[in-house]
Amino acid sequence: MNYFEFFEIPVSFFPDEADLKRRFLQNSKRFHPDYFTLESDEKQGHALELSTFNNEAYQTLADFDRRTKYILDLHGILKEEGKNEIPQEFLLEMMDINEAIMELEFGFDQNIFDTATNQVVELEASLYEEVKPTLENYRNETAQPGVLEPVREFFFKRRYLLRIKENLDRFAPASTEAH
Numbered sequence: 001m002n003y004f005e006f007f008e009i010p011v012s013f014f015p016d017e018a019d020l021k022r023r024f025l026q027n028s029k030r031f032h033p034d035y036f037t038l039e040s041d042e043k044q045g046h047a048l049e050l051s052t053f054n055n056e057a058y059q060t061l062a063d064f065d066r067r068t069k070y071i072l073d074l075h076g077i078l079k080e081e082g083k084n085e086i087p088q089e090f091l092l093e094m095m096d097i098n099e100a101i102m103e104l105e106f107g108f109d110q111n112i113f114d115t116a117t118n119q120v121v122e123l124e125a126s127l128y129e130e131v132k133p134t135l136e137n138y139r140n141e142t143a144q145p146g147v148l149e150p151v152r153e154f155f156f157k158r159r160y161l162l163r164i165k166e167n168l169d170r171f172a173p174a175s176t177e178a179h
Helices: 003-007 017-030 041-061 063-076 088-093 095-106 110-137 148-169 172-177
Strands: none
Touching: 003 017, 003 041, 017 041, 041 063, 063 148, 088 095, 095 110, 095 148, 110 148
């Protein structure tokens, strides 16, 4: 049973968050191990499994990145870790930003930091806008083969940008110390 089936909600990149939380809380009460203390070890174990599954399912579906990965995994679109390729043209676009990060390693420069940070934010927004119609209009029941390919590409580009943001964040405290 997948997480969406468990919560009895449709597969969606944008599930109703209030409904998801409500279902999670209902399941939390329903499967809480404390309600099964007088039951057999087997029933206690099963309740613990369901409680754990409920928590894992909620943590995954409540987070956009984890939910996106989960949906792609459900459809077998992701390859083994390290075997998913990021398009070469995207990596070429990233060269300037990566060079800026290397410059920051040799010495902090607020202008370089701000420019690189703004480029990443703008690129992330642009990538999202490109895939937004696919994400919003996705219907698992009627999805055609290949419809999730742009989402897969977006997912890996976004992960790459998140790593760049983490690298830039290493320099953020230096910007406040410089003043």
